Amino acid sequence: MYVLRRLLEAVPVLIAVTFIVFVSVRLVPGDPARTIAGPEAGDATVEAIRKDLGLDRPVLAQYVTFMARISTGDLGNSYYYKTPVLQEVLRRFPATLYLAAAAIVISLVIGIGIGTLSAVMRGSLADRGTLIFAIAGVSMPSFWLALILIIVFAVNLGWLPAGGYGTWRHLILPALTLGLFGAGTIARFTRSSILEVLQQDYVRTARSKGLRFRAVLRKHVLRNALIPVITLLGLQLGAFLSRAVVTETVFGWPGIARVTVTAVLDRDFPLIQGTVLWLALVFIVTNLVVDVLYSLIDPRIRYA
């Protein structure tokens, strides 16, 4: 029931997204008809193409047509690929999902591991090292990190492919590029969250009744400390997607993030609208999943 209500609530959000995207792509200077016609085409062709695409009509009229089509599941045809937008989106999304999933696993494992370590060893050299790692992870441009990984692991050592898609070996470098970014933030968040929980009375109680520190950490501290970390993960998805653009570009990864950016550069209106709408949907669903996960991890949280 709760899930259904949340999904229904998403509908107005998605409609607002369609409107904002629809209008804003048309406000940016640039003429899709000219891009389609090519540089050597005369103005008559450009004008005819603009008419074919319906771009000569008022923006609001175009929007009404667009929404009428969407309700039948038709997102239009991509100007650039000349294929249905929904088909392009569904073709490209799995690669991004695959990359994001691997990156999330990497950032969770590294982030929680290091974060816990530095909380437990608070004030030590290792703790300070974590801080440096976290700052580096967040502030290193993905572009730079990706190129360094390629030069070290592909060109110099020859261990992994420099780019491409297909096997798990192709996945490692892009997933690391994306995952290390998330790991830094998660490590810092985990650390402060654990330190906070360690101050709680129930932790002192558990310790004073003679439980071993490891057991306390696992059963009492981590369970409580990780709830905010999971929220963070949901929110970070947006940052992941924007970083995925660069990662997919550098590694030649055939995902949807890159397609969105090239669609903007090509002024491929239907494709921009389709991908942004899809990514908004993914964002909403992910955050819903995170909220549901909450109640599983912490039985105190229940939704009416």
Added chain:
Amino acid sequence: MKRTIAMLVALVLGFGLAQSGTLRVLLSSQLSTLEPQNTTDTDSAAVRYQIYNGLLTMTASGQPVADLAQSWNISDDGITYTFTLRDGVKFHDGTPLNAAAVVATFNRLLEPDRNTSGTAYFKPILASVEEVSELQVRFRLFEPFAPFLNTLALSTGHIMSPAAIEQFGESYGEHPIGTGPYRFVEWVRGERLVLERFDDYFDGPAPLARIEYRIVPEASTRVALLETGEADVILRVSPDEAARLADNGHIVLETTPTSRVMFLAINLTRAPFDDVRVRHALNHAVDVRGIIDALIGPDVAQADSPLAPNVFGYASIKTYEHDEQLARELLAEAGYQPGDITINLWSPNGRYVQDATLTQAVAQELEDFGIHVNIRLFGDFAEYLVTGFIEDRGDMMLVGWAPSSLEAEGGLYQILHGDRAGQFANNSGYNNPIVNRLIEEARAETTDEGRIAKYAEAQEIIMEDAPWIFLYAQPVITAHASNVHNVIILPSEQLVLRTTTKE
């Protein structure tokens, strides 16, 4: 034992699998479609040239020569072109190539409701196409258009299978059927595209068994993939990447001159740039030779014409030598000091090889001379097109123009004819009635000599009028593994792999 282990290791790591017979080509951008009549991207042309043939094709030196057509005949009035087709040519789907196929291809292009990059070439000039006999086809033009053979040799004129047109309709681009040396096998969007040798190719089977294209947008990754042996051919390598690859014994770099002229269009509608003496002064104030040596290489010539040397109709007119003294005198004659002039200089960033660097170098030269320059860079070319060409043209804009038909009509009309003044892509707003007339008259000339003479006269006037700062014709650098041979790049920047081999 040791060898077995070494082989196993090699297999696991993916080495040793370098299938000779499979050529791995890296492309930089997403392929749009493989339909010849509705696409403008260079990378999909790098695929289409292997799948399709036209009636004519271009040689590496830019001459239109017979391909599917065996011979042709042009009527004395220059209106009708009759082609005799090769006999025994088959499409990949088994359909025979005949006059009906040619008619179906061009009638599709001439459909009233079809408006594409392809129709833009043919609709204004081509009146009708008709079958004369099984292997003879006749094209009728609206009026004489001497560059018609070059136009037919464009990839837009590639011949499509009538059976496949019938079967696939508007999704032809996803099921491309041509007569070319390689046939389409598989296309995984955004990732790779596979072609396989077509054994019934009319010119005999191609040397390679397979071509695999992969899409890798980032230039440094393409270079890395070539270095690690994961790719065989990369296109449009920038000069600084080429420098990185130059010492690698396993990689060969090839530089090809293209038809793309680089120039800074001067906005003639504004003072003081409406004064020809000021424009001459600007040309003399910039050390173009020095910029070419520093950025592109000493082998590349400074522009001595608005056309590239490999374009039909090109004539060597003159270069503007670097001479600051002369530039100052010319400005003074026009009533200006360098410090009186401010130039809003616009440039794309990332569209042409080293475009922003080039613009900055020119700006530096002008600043040193005493002129104030404000640079505006456009990372987004779609924005540059509209802002620059339609809304407001700044004072100077960097443009690279590549006539894909490789002849002077394509190289002059759209950028220097008065019809186009103030529109895309005559962004100087250049309109000289004599030049206009010469370009028009050249279309109706029936002999090469006659056309060449008209174009030479036009180029002479344009060089004197100096609507641009003339720079150079852009070469392209291709890099490939040293065991790969015969990678052909046409002056129109197209990749042709018909005779490419791999040891």
